[in-house]
Amino acid sequence: MKVGILGCGAIANIITTSIVPEDNGIDIDYFFDKDIERAENLATLAGGVAVLDFDEMVDNVDLVLESASPDSVREFAPKVLEKGCDMIVMSIGAFMDMDFYQRIEKIAEDNNAKVHLPSGAIVGLDGIKAVAKFGLREVSLVTRKSPKSLGKDIDREEVLFEGKASEAVKEFPLNINVAATISIACQRDIDVKIIVDPNVDRNVHEITAKGDFGEFKTRTMNFPCSANPKTSMLAALSAIKLLKSFNETISVGA
Ligand SMILES: NC(=O)c1ccc[n+]([C@@H]2O[C@H](COP(=O)([O-])OP(=O)(O)OC[C@H]3O[C@@H](n4cnc5c(N)ncnc54)[C@H](O)[C@@H]3O)[C@@H](O)[C@H]2O)c1
Known part of the structure; x- marks a missing residue:
């Protein structure tokens, strides 16, 4: 499988340096970034x-892995899918705009292309997907990050946001992909609380789901990437796992 990377920052670096040295049938050969030095x-x-020309990349790959920004998804995803090329999208917040989501779904269907959204910085998405249409009554996310991760200069714990995921992604577009991912997985606008906490050095996500099946809670305590503290290591690792899964004969935990 030939892969091109859109956005050559923290996530792209972890994915590329992990995948390229292995003999795994995945060739990451093309790199595009608005900052050409990063791509180089x-x-x-x-x-x-x-x-420098995005089309040159799309014309030469089977899949484009986006690890840039929600704006880049809005700009490039239609072009990629129109050419029948698949995509992995990390900036999942872009899909909280339902009109855009449906437009992308239609373009992908019309061109026999697939869009993959990795589980990213959380665990528990398998369970949420399984129960989404079977009496799921409540889903909530509490995200707790350090001031550095949230880009804030605050020395005490503070609730920065409490409300629906669709509002959270507008206020924290680069920081709340997790809320968008859960919302899309269970097709509802979930409840979100974002807390800035000077006492944590990890990006912590707690998911609670309740319904006819019972109840579950997951708690993920991620180390931030050194290259970008807003981003958790696990997000990059989940994309690596997804890329490798395309070559698996038996898949587990889907
Ligand atoms: N799904 C998840 O759980 C999850 C977790 C962490 C980060 N993310 C998202 O993944 C994306 C990448 O994260 P990162 O930590 O690697 O970011 P980063 O800032 O380290 O790197 C992003 C790179 O993309 C480039 N870029 C940005 N907009 C672009 C555009 N329009 N066209 C071309 N290049 C562009 C930048 O120049 C930069 O080199 C972000 O949108 C982030 O919010 C998702």
Whole structure:
């Protein structure tokens, strides 16, 4: 499988340096970034090509892995899918706009392309998907991050946001992909609380789900990426796992 990377920052670096040295049938050869130097650095590391023309990348790959920004998804996803090329999207917040979601779904269907949204920085999405249409009554997310991760200069714990996921993604577009992912997985606007906490050095996500099946809670305490403290290591690892799963014969925990 030939892969091109859109957005050559923290996530792309972890994915590329993990995948490229292995013999796994995944060739990450093309790199695009609005900052060409970042694309060139990663291309050099991977022995690939940095492109200035996005179309050149799409024309040469089977799948584009987006790890850039919600704006990049809005700009490039239609072009990628119209060419019948698949996508992995990390900036999942872009899909909280239902009109955009439906437009992308239609373009992908019309062109026989697939859009994959990795589980990212959380665990528990398998359970949420399983119960989504079977009496799921309540889903909530509490996200707790350090001031550095949230880009705040605050020295005491404070609730920054309490409300619906659709509002949270507007206020914290680069920080709340997790809320968007859960909402899309269970097709509802979930309840979200975002807390800035100077006493934590991890990005903590607690999910609670209740319904006819019973109840579950998951708590993920992620180390932030050194290259970008807003981003958790687990987010990159989940994309690596997804990429490798395309070559698996037996899949578990889907
Ligand atoms: N799904 C999840 O759980 C999850 C978790 C963490 C981060 N993310 C998202 O993944 C994305 C990447 O995260 P990161 O930590 O690697 O970010 P980063 O800031 O380290 O890297 C992003 C790179 O993309 C480039 N870029 C941004 N907008 C672009 C555009 N329009 N066109 C071309 N290049 C562009 C930047 O120049 C930068 O090099 C972010 O949107 C982030 O919110 C998702």
